[in-house]
Amino acid sequence: MTRLPDAGRVRLIVWWEVRRRLRALRGRTSQLIALVISGLFLVPVVIGLGVGAFLVGQSGDTELVTVAADVVPPGVWLAVSAFAAVRVITDGADPDNRDGYLTTVAARDLFAGVAAVELLGTLGYLTPPAVVVGVGYALGTGTPTVAATVALAVLVPGVLGVATGQTVGHAVANVSVRSRLVQRLRVPIWAIVFVAYVWTFLSGEIESVFDPLLTTVARPPLTWLGEFALAPVVGTDLVRGGVALVGSLGLAVGLFAVTGVLARLLWYADGVASDPTAHGDGETSVDAGLVGRLVGPRAAWIARVSTVRAIRAPVKLLFVAYPVFLLAPSVSTAVETGRIPASLPPTAALYAAWAGGAGFALNPLGDQGATLPVTATSGVPGWAFVRGVVLPGVVLGGGVGTALAGGLSLVAGDPLPRVLLVTGAAVVVGVAAPALAAGVGTLLPKFEASRVTRSREAVVPSLFAFAGYSLGLVLLAGPGVALAVAPVADAVAGVLGTSALVVSAVGVGVSALLLGVAGLFAAAYAARRFERFTVD
Structure with a gap:
């Protein structure tokens, strides 16, 4: 032959x-x-x-x-x-x-x-x-x-x-x-x-x-x-x-x-599994651990499932990485000049928070996939479901954003009050962004798979949800992010005849109020929509 x-x-x-x-x-x-x-x-x-x-x-x-x-x-x-x-x-x-x-x-x-x-x-x-x-x-x-x-x-x-x-x-x-x-x-x-x-x-x-x-x-x-x-x-x-x-x-x-x-x-190769638990030789305890005691066992397990899905299918999160292009000029300037641009700490925090919401909470119903009927009929309360969906985005997006904002502001030589202000703003947007994403995602869910590469398909958020969430977050966080930039705050303070720190604090406070109200309403809508979801 x-x-x-x-x-x-x-x-x-x-x-x-x-x-x-x-x-x-x-x-x-x-x-x-x-x-x-x-x-x-x-x-x-x-x-x-x-x-x-x-x-x-x-x-x-x-x-x-x-x-x-x-x-x-x-x-x-x-x-x-x-x-x-x-x-x-x-x-x-x-x-x-x-x-x-x-x-x-x-x-x-x-x-x-x-x-x-x-x-x-x-x-x-x-x-x-x-x-x-x-x-x-x-x-x-x-x-x-x-x-x-x-x-x-x-x-x-x-x-x-x-x-x-x-x-x-x-x-x-x-x-x-x-x-x-x-x-x-x-x-x-x-x-x-x-x-x-x-x-x-x-x-x-x-x-x-x-x-x-x-x-x-x-x-x-x-x-x-x-x-x-x-x-x-x-x-x-x-x-x-x-x-x-x-x-x-x-x-x-x-x-x-x-x-x-x-x-x-x-x-013809027999591939290895990246997770030993995939073959049943890992931990099988039903204890949700410390996270379960903080947010409830059901919310903790929903958060764990969302995180494991993201780790096993990272291609679903590919779209989250593209807006990082917007940070490249500022990062390049920082490397070339040795100075952190004033706009980098707040914009890095905003991007990290946005990515946390978009990656984990922007399609809460569609991300459940074939297990959605089981989850919907399991008796999980709506608020527990929302907490579980939001938690990975808060921990990863909000945590990374807070660390970036505070660290960059500290390295830039900002005074301590401004460092604390920027860090506080990062915490607020990091918590509110996934909640806002959950509400938008349940309003505009997507259950059909889309082709993300030449030979791979995945269920990703709809374009309308993506656009609505992004626009809403930028508009609500805009005052805080813009006025957290020292030169912008200095210019506004010169016009109003007050200190730049007060201007930044007011901007962050306004954004915190807007994000808090919008995030709460969005989370409540997502919880109610989940509880009323029916399987045809």
């Missing part, structure tokens, strides 16, 4: 995978619109690259094209490798309907089909600019053959990048699925990666991060591909470039073969 993939089966898998992805894309209107808009923006960029290549070709500037030829192939390989690896690590290593495929075709056939689809998708993005630039440069120099060499010098590193990223991604996925330590640490690992990603792109440090990487990989034999691209015009070593081209394709084939083995090991 041959160990090579069956061409007929691979062709069918590619056909069905392409059809499935197109069908899924048609079902996601927002993503389809985003792709169309991105395409409209990319069209003039690609045309501009072609025109630029034509003008450079006409000018006869060989120094500029030589520098570009040394950088572009390694850069394409590096970027595509990183992108392909991230896709595999996040959700690309587990194809849809994997078990169904593996009962009818060999693992090597399935991997070859999925890898071919990934390769086609990457080439679909790279081919238009590669061809347009090649044709433009060929027209400018009057050398038709350079169109082909330029295109190949861009596409071949892309193929090698897909193969490299697939190998790295499947290797990491194999380690992750077999290591209990990695499973337990996957949430902080992804948090660190996400923060590093945000910091890199929003702090202005992207060049200092990627320049050393590009300098490291921009060496032979990858730079020989640039010599292959320019051989018809500049007269560089065509043979050496051809060897690099053929060698890159051969290496890609070898990497795909290795990745096929890794994919088979991954798909």
Whole structure:
């Protein structure tokens, strides 16, 4: 029996995978619109690259094209490798309907089909600019053959990048699925990666991060591909470039073969559980502990279930991380200047409180999932349910926000009264935000799963709940947050003829009153709505 993939089966898998992805894309209107808009923006960029290549070709500037030829192939390989690896690590290593495929075709056939689809998708993005630039440069120099060499010098590193990223991604996925330590640490690992990603792109440090990487990989034999691209015009070593081209394709084939083995090991692996209690060997006591004595045993267990769900399915909380982008400029300024901006302590507290409410309390009914009928008919009082839903957001969001606000204000050198005022404001918004989220979430619940990544679905809050909660919290906390910023308080105090600390105290007091009243009414509504919830 041959160990090579069956061409007929691979062709069918590619056909069905392409059809499935197109069908899924048609079902996601927002993503389809985003792709169309991105395409409209990319069209003039690609045309501009072609025109630029034509003008450079006409000018006869060989120094500029030589520098570009040394950088572009390694850069394409590096970027595509990183992108392909991230896709595999996040959700690309587990194809849809994997078990169904593996009962009818060999693992090597399935991997070859999925890898071919990934390769086609990457080439679909790279081919238009590669061809347009090649044709433009060929027209400018009057050398038709350079169109082909330029295109190949861009596409071949892309193929090698897909193969490299697939190998790295499947290797990491194999380690992750077999290591209990990695499973337990996957949430902080992804948090660190996400923060590093945000910091890199929003702090202005992207060049200092990627320049050393590009300098490291921009060496032979990858730079020989640039010599292959320019051989018809500049007269560089065509043979050496051809060897690099053929060698890159051969290496890609070898990497795909290795990745096929890794994919088979991954798909047939018995994964470890990140929580020992999942196998029944953990603590099974029904005692709710200290938390149960503080908020009641039923509320404590609801809070525990909400926290465990978040830990086991952190992808549901992915949307909570995106607004952290707004803090990046202030954090970057603090790092670069060594001084904490006056706006950072209160805005950090507001974000942490918002995240606590949005992550744990913004869809209290929908988050129960299949257990909602059991919870609703178990006799749990409405207020106990609300306390359990709100508690994780208060502890995590409010606790982190309070620590951030007080610590940053102290490090910034604020006087002690202002430090206490900012810390007190963080406590108020940290407690009120989850309560407000619970009320909005029960008013606008969402029970249907939404696609959060390419192959994963989860029940997340509705867009209307998300928008209503965010707007309401910002409006209610706005006076306190704005007037807690020292320069703003100083300006208002100058107009009113009073001290800045009094102005800040009044603003925080007004927000505390508004948040307290709104949070109480929202919690009461959520409790009443839960008690009146009926299962059809």
